[in-house]
Amino acid sequence: MSDQKPPSAPPPFGEVSRRSFLRNSAILASGAAALAASLAPLRELSNYTSVELFLQKHYKELTPAEMQKVLDRIAREVEQQYHIRPRVRDYKPMDGVEFVYCLNLTRCIGCRKCVHACVAENNQSRNPEIQYIRVLKMPHGSLDMERADHNYAPASVPEKGFFYMPVQCQQCKNPPCVKVCPVKATWQEPDGITVIDYDWCIGCRYCEAACPYFARRFNWTKPSIPKERLNPEMSYLGNRPRRQGVMEKCHFCIQRTRQGKYPACLEVCPAGARKFGNALDPESEVAYILKNKRVFIQLKEELGTSPRFFYYFDV
Amino acid sequence: MSLRTKIRNYFVFLWRCARIAFAGDSRYYAWMGFLSIIILLGINAYAKQFVHGLIVTGMSDQVSWGVYIANFTFMVGIAAAAAMLVIPVYIYNNKELHDLVIFGELLAVAAILMCLAFVAVDLGRPDRFWHLIPGIGKFNFPGSMLSWDVIVLNGYLLLNVHICGYLLYCRYLGKTPAKWFYIPFVFLAIAWAVSIHTVTAFLYVGLGGRPFWNSSIVGPRFLASAFTAGPALIILALQVIRRVTDYHIHDRALLTLRSIVQVSMLINVFLLVNEIFKEFYTRTSHVASSRYLYFGLHGHHALVPWIWVAIIFNLVSMTLLVLPLSKSLRYLNVACVLAITGIWIEKGMGLVVPGFIPTPLGEMVEYSPSLNETLVCLGIWAFGILCYTIFLRMSIPILQGRLSRANEGLPDVHLVNAR
Numbered sequence: 025m026s027d028q029k030p031p032s033a034p035p036p037f038g039e040v041s042r043r044s045f046l047r048n049s050a051i052l053a054s055g056a057a058a059l060a061a062s063l064a065p066l067r068e069l070s071n072y073t074s075v076e077l078f079l080q081k082h083y084k085e086l087t088p089a090e091m092q093k094v095l096d097r098i099a100r101e102v103e104q105q106y107h108i109r110p111r112v113r114d115y116k117p118m119d120g121v122e123f124v125y126c127l128n129l130t131r132c133i134g135c136r137k138c139v140h141a142c143v144a145e146n147n148q149s150r151n152p153e154i155q156y157i158r159v160l161k162m163p164h165g166s167l168d169m170e171r172a173d174h175n176y177a178p179a180s181v182p183e184k185g186f187f188y189m190p191v192q193c194q195q196c197k198n199p200p201c202v203k204v205c206p207v208k209a210t211w212q213e214p215d216g217i218t219v220i221d222y223d224w225c226i227g228c229r230y231c232e233a234a235c236p237y238f239a240r241r242f243n244w245t246k247p248s249i250p251k252e253r254l255n256p257e258m259s260y261l262g263n264r265p266r267r268q269g270v271m272e273k274c275h276f277c278i279q280r281t282r283q284g285k286y287p288a289c290l291e292v293c294p295a296g297a298r299k300f301g302n303a304l305d306p307e308s309e310v311a312y313i314l315k316n317k318r319v320f321i322q323l324k325e326e327l328g329t330s331p332r333f334f335y336y337f338d339v
Numbered sequence: 340m341s342l343r344t345k346i347r348n349y350f351v352f353l354w355r356c357a358r359i360a361f362a363g364d365s366r367y368y369a370w371m372g373f374l375s376i377i378i379l380l381g382i383n384a385y386a387k388q389f390v391h392g393l394i395v396t397g398m399s400d401q402v403s404w405g406v407y408i409a410n411f412t413f414m415v416g417i418a419a420a421a422a423m424l425v426i427p428v429y430i431y432n433n434k435e436l437h438d439l440v441i442f443g444e445l446l447a448v449a450a451i452l453m454c455l456a457f458v459a460v461d462l463g464r465p466d467r468f469w470h471l472i473p474g475i476g477k478f479n480f481p482g483s484m485l486s487w488d489v490i491v492l493n494g495y496l497l498l499n500v501h502i503c504g505y506l507l508y509c510r511y512l513g514k515t516p517a518k519w520f521y522i523p524f525v526f527l528a529i530a531w532a533v534s535i536h537t538v539t540a541f542l543y544v545g546l547g548g549r550p551f552w553n554s555s556i557v558g559p560r561f562l563a564s565a566f567t568a569g570p571a572l573i574i575l576a577l578q579v580i581r582r583v584t585d586y587h588i589h590d591r592a593l594l595t596l597r598s599i600v601q602v603s604m605l606i607n608v609f610l611l612v613n614e615i616f617k618e619f620y621t622r623t624s625h626v627a628s629s630r631y632l633y634f635g636l637h638g639h640h641a642l643v644p645w646i647w648v649a650i651i652f653n654l655v656s657m658t659l660l661v662l663p664l665s666k667s668l669r670y671l672n673v674a675c676v677l678a679i680t681g682i683w684i685e686k687g688m689g690l691v692v693p694g695f696i697p698t699p700l701g702e703m704v705e706y707s708p709s710l711n712e713t714l715v716c717l718g719i720w721a722f723g724i725l726c727y728t729i730f731l732r733m734s735i736p737i738l739q740g741r742l743s744r745a746n747e748g749l750p751d752v753h754l755v756n757a758r
């Protein structure tokens with residue numbers, strides 16, 4: 025294949041012949057046109073980001089004044105989109121508080137009321153539907169989750185021979201999701217709640233792969249919430265509407281619990297299976313349960329994640 | 340030589356390299372045109388994904404990584420394999436491979452560019468990529484293995500760009516490269532090559548909640564399969580180079596590479612056997628993902644045909660490689676193609692996807708890539724091949740002495756026929 029010809033009377037360096045100039049311009053022009061055509065879908069892009077959002081600093085680096093601006097921006101955006109003026113706050117953790125959740129497996133009847141109360145409280149996307157709580161239907165006598173039914177839909181619950189185990193973020197003391205996040209978009213707060221800065225997350229989903237409890241949910245597309253369903257009581261680290269491409273999960277209703285209220289899932293539970301409170305307060309119900317119930321379990325204890333979510337039985 | 344002339348020379352060099360990338364015979368134009376069309380299709384598919392979100396892929400909360408990360412993992416291995424050309428040359432002074440090292444390193448550069456592209460298209464918020472830049476963003480180092488990966492991949496890219504760029508520029512100037520200015524980097528790059536793949540393996544190994552990945556054999560298997568697939572790809576690439584250009588590559592060089600592929604493949608299969616034994620003999624409940632992968636689980640078996648094809652390819656390839664038969668290039672090529680395909684399936688679909696199935700809560704949700712996702716992948720592959728073609732287009736005339744400082748006054752048009 026050595027058909028190399030000797031250079032015949034070359035034009036001086038740098039000079040381009042007219043023919044090759046025309047040819048090159050034709051190539052460039054059609055290339056640019058093809059590129060523009062291939063980028064056409066970008067025309068549909070709306071409200072993807074804003075200069076303010078793009079330049080916004082990490083949650084922990086915002087001064088109080090900057091935080092106020094951010095909260096105003098969020099309120100403005102929500103109002104634009106939903107025509108409702110929300111109250112957006114940034115609630116801080118309280119001193120001497122460590123939240124834990126206790127769930128009574130003997131009582132849970134598997135009605136999934138908690139699942140839907142959570143969606144309503146926390147402004148999750150309805151289409152596609154995002155749910156933080158997954159209720160597993162398990163055959164009696166086994167904690168092997170491989171035998172769980174995730175999509176049970178009988179006419180009425182509970183069914184004989186089964187028990188029900190709701191699973192949501194376990195607020196691990198040693199959370200693998202936090203460890204793996206490459207940009208520190210998710211971290212553990214002093215009151216034990218692992219939170220996500222939705223404005224900092226890059227959407228790599230490493231945390232979703234790392235979580236042993238299938239607790240994290242990703243916004244695979246732009247979330248959509250009907251206007252009349254929007255909960256206008258919002259918090260930055262909690263239930264404000266999310267954007268496409270970021271991670272979210274249960275945060276123990278941070279906008280409620282940091283004001284001393286119970287989580288939405290607890291309030292709605294008809295069986296009284298859910299108990300929530302401050303483990304550091306010896307008078308609290310959860311402290312009593314952890315001290316006195318003979319059997320309680322942390323899911324996948326062997327992984328060393330040390331959940332702040334305890335399952336117990338009435339025995 | 341004054342600094343000004345030096346700088347001028349360098350820019351003339353870059354300019355001539357850039358020009359030559361756009362010059363070639365009709366076959367070259369056809370090839371580049373073909374690649375560009377696929378790249379444009381990929382860009383179009385990515386634009387859709389950018390607008391509508393990752394919902395246009397086949398991924399879900401249950402299987403949250405798919406072919407993007409699978410291809411990423413495979414390409415890290417290809418990039419790491421450049422070391423397998425460098426080691427014989429610089430440590431064992433192998434003469435056959437000496438000039439070919441550049442081709443291996445250029446392949447590594449193209450592979451790393453592909454890796455970066457595969458990670459970029461996997462991000463949910465690509466506009467926030469700057470959060471990943473150390474110093475400007477908020478880098479979770481050393482906690483997150485992904486931040487390690489960002490560092491080692493970019494470091495490896497720089498190392499290889501430096502080594503190739505420096506050697507080629509020296510060749511262009513017609514001077515002998517200063518050893519101190521590249522040999523230390525060559526040795527650093529060897530260690531670094533191992534590190535990129537180890538760190539990528541640790542990305543998976545570090546996840547305690549995923550028993551399928553949380554196993555210390557994943558790292559060694561990554562390296563063994565990379566050192567099989569990488570040199571196998573180089574064997575094929577070198578033959579293409581010598582067919583479409585007049586650059587001379589001796590069969591002996593290919594056979595040296597054959598022995599590398601041979602040994603790596605044996606180790607690869609040996610490690611596979613270890614893994615399968617451990618999983619299936621003990622039969623703990625942690626074997627669910629492997630059962631799903633190899634035999635199907637609870638009526639789901641999307642990956643079963645794939646993994647068996649991969650295993651058969653690997654075994655046939657191994658058999659061919661150990662037989663003297665593969666000293667004939669025809670059989671060697673078959674063995675290489677089988678090895679590359681087998682390892683691609685095994686590393687991609689076979690490693691990433693079953694790690695998610697069943698979910699940690701025992702749910703069975705399967706995954707298969709969507710058309711849009713596939714187009715994005717093809718676009719990135721075409722982009723990588725285009726980069727490699729351009730690198731070769733620039734470097735071969737330099738290595739042959741046709742593009743050099745000495746003939747600066749001449750037009751580069753006479754190089755058209757070199758390809």
Ligand code: SF4
Pocket residue numbers: 192193194195196199200201202218234235236237238239240273329
């Ligand atoms: S349950 Fe999952 S998401 Fe929640 S803290 Fe633990 S690892 Fe993180």
Ligand code: SF4
Pocket residue numbers: 204205206207208209210220224225226227228229230231232270271
């Ligand atoms: S998806 Fe977001 S929160 Fe999760 S690891 Fe990636 S950047 Fe961090």
